[in-house]
Amino acid sequence: DVKVTQSSRYLVKRTGEKVFLECVQDMDHENMFWYRQDPGLGLRLIYFSYDVKMKEKGDIPEGYSVSREKKERFSLILESASTNQTSMYLCASSESSGRAYNEQFFGPGTRLTVL
Amino acid sequence: AQSVSQHNHHVILSEAASLELGCNYSYGGTVNLFWYVQYPGQHLQLLLKYFSGDPLVKGIKGFEAEFIKSKFSFNLRKPSVQWSDTAEYFCAALRNKLVFGAGTILRVKS
Numbered sequence: 001d002v003k004v005t006q007s008s009r010y011l012v013k014r015t016g017e018k019v020f021l022e023c024v025q026d027m028d029h030e031n032m033f034w035y036r037q038d039p040g041l042g043l044r045l046i047y048f049s050y051d052v053k054m055k056e057k058g059d060i061p062e063g064y065s066v067s068r069e070k071k072e073r074f075s076l077i078l079e080s081a082s083t084n085q086t087s088m089y090l091c092a093s094s095e096s097s098g099r100a101y102n103e104q105f106f107g108p109g110t111r112l113t114v115l
Numbered sequence: 116a117q118s119v120s121q122h123n124h125h126v127i128l129s130e131a132a133s134l135e136l137g138c139n140y141s142y143g144g145t146v147n148l149f150w151y152v153q154y155p156g157q158h159l160q161l162l163l164k165y166f167s168g169d170p171l172v173k174g175i176k177g178f179e180a181e182f183i184k185s186k187f188s189f190n191l192r193k194p195s196v197q198w199s200d201t202a203e204y205f206c207a208a209l210r211n212k213l214v215f216g217a218g219t220i221l222r223v224k225s
Contacts, residue, residue, distance in 0.1 A: 042216050102147070
């Protein structure tokens with residue numbers, strides 16, 4: 001079974017703090033993704049990575065950065081947290097997009113509240 | 116821009132009622148289609164997927180979806196829902212990237 005784990009289920013931070021969200025997958029997947037999930041908006045892609053040290057902006061990258069130093073780990077960084085970044089953050093991984101089977105597997109999510 | 120539309124945000128059904136959740140995507144050409152489900156307190160998981168071949172796709176827990184290319188649609192169906200189907204359902208389309216619809220919250224009354 002593919003397992004995607006996220007470092008925290010719940011996180012409360014203050015405005016202006018630097019926040020790190022960690023994600024680890026154990027299936028040697030090449031691709032990793034960060035989404036945020038908001039009611040009525042579905043999932044929106046923040047950043048993704050096709051390989052170690054590679055990153056690509058998604059649809060809403062402003063205010064976020066990412067780091068992928070190892071294949072199994074993909075970190076999302078909020079440089080200076082703001083209240084409008086209060087959300088559920090989901091990490092996902094998938095095999096290489098060169099294959100037909102590219103289902104994404106999701107972690108349990110981190111609910112971040114910025115006060 | 117690529118987009119996915121889900122017709123209903125909230126659906127309430129009684130047990131044993133039939134379910135159909137609408138999904139339309141905005142772009143032509145080859146596209147892979149998915150339905151994901153998120154049960155209360157659980158992580159998002161795949162319900163079914165369509166890549167090619169038979170446009171009627173069967174997934175887990177008695178769900179199925181039909182790909183109609185001419186209508187750019189991929190509607191989810193279940194003939195008889197159960198209380199345990201209460202969840203949020205997301206349609207998604209993959210071309211260069213996976214694009215999700217806004218989600219449909221289904222509540223099944225027992």
